[in-house]
Amino acid sequence: MTHRSETLNDPLITRRGEWWAGVRALAPMLLGVVPFGLIYGVLAVNAGMPAWLACAMSAVVFGGASQMILTQLWSAGTPALIIAFTVAMVNLRHALYSATIAASMAPLPRRWKALIAYLLTDEAFAAMTRRLGDEGPRARYRHWFYFGAGIALWSSWQLSTLLGVLVGAQVPRDWPLDFFLPLTFIAIIVPNLKHRAQVAAALVATALAVVCYAMPHKLGIMVAALGGIAAGMLLLGRNNRGSGQRAAARSDSQEHAA
Secondary structure (H helix, E strand, C coil): CHHHHHHHCCCCCCHHHHHHHHHHHHHHHHHHHHHHHHHHHHHHHHCCCCHHHHHHHHHHCCCHHHHHHHHHHHHCCCCHHHHHHHHHHHCCHHHHHHHHHHHHHCCCCHHHHHHHHHHCCHHHHHHHHHHCCCCCHHHHCHHHHHHHHHHHHHHHHHHHHHHHHHHHCCCCCCCCHHHHHHHHHHHHHHHHCCCHHHHHHHHHHHHHHHHCCCCHHHHHHHHHHHHHHHHHHHHHHHHHHHHHHHHHHHHHHHHHHC
């Protein structure tokens, strides 16, 4: 009992310590974030987007994938409604991230929830999951860990996109920098394909993106996203039903054996 009491009141675990722990957890991911931000800034300027708007998007939208796709749609003259809907589709994954950390955020004031929600990104979520199962004082200051991870990424993204915007004016428009966009996403996605449903979603989305490439206003992106989600959900549902049937069969066989 004494040991547990000392653990719950560990003076070494502080707000500042957890904030820095979040920064350190996120730091290795900046090796991929900073070049991504630079490329976005260059592509935004070369697409004809005003420098102030390109920087404002990094502060308001604050999503690498969303900003890249938005930039491509902007350069293609896509209507605003289609741009908004496509970006919303791309960002649906954030609803899953939010649901995952919601329980750990429940006791916090609204201002903290709003701050963490704004700072929630793919990389920040990956770092945040390291604290989801913690108890005791680490759980008490868990939101400071989230804040540290989120602000580290936010700061790096703002600076790298600003530098990309400044450099973009000097980069010839005929340089195929947009070629790096699919390469970046491939590097992010492929290592995370661990289940058959995920692989199916990726393959179907890839095939549809190629088949629907010629659709106007880049609507093929939306079709590919919806098709990939549908394929993944169908396979996941089938796997869950199969698991349920196998579990029921095992239960029946155990009852008969008894």
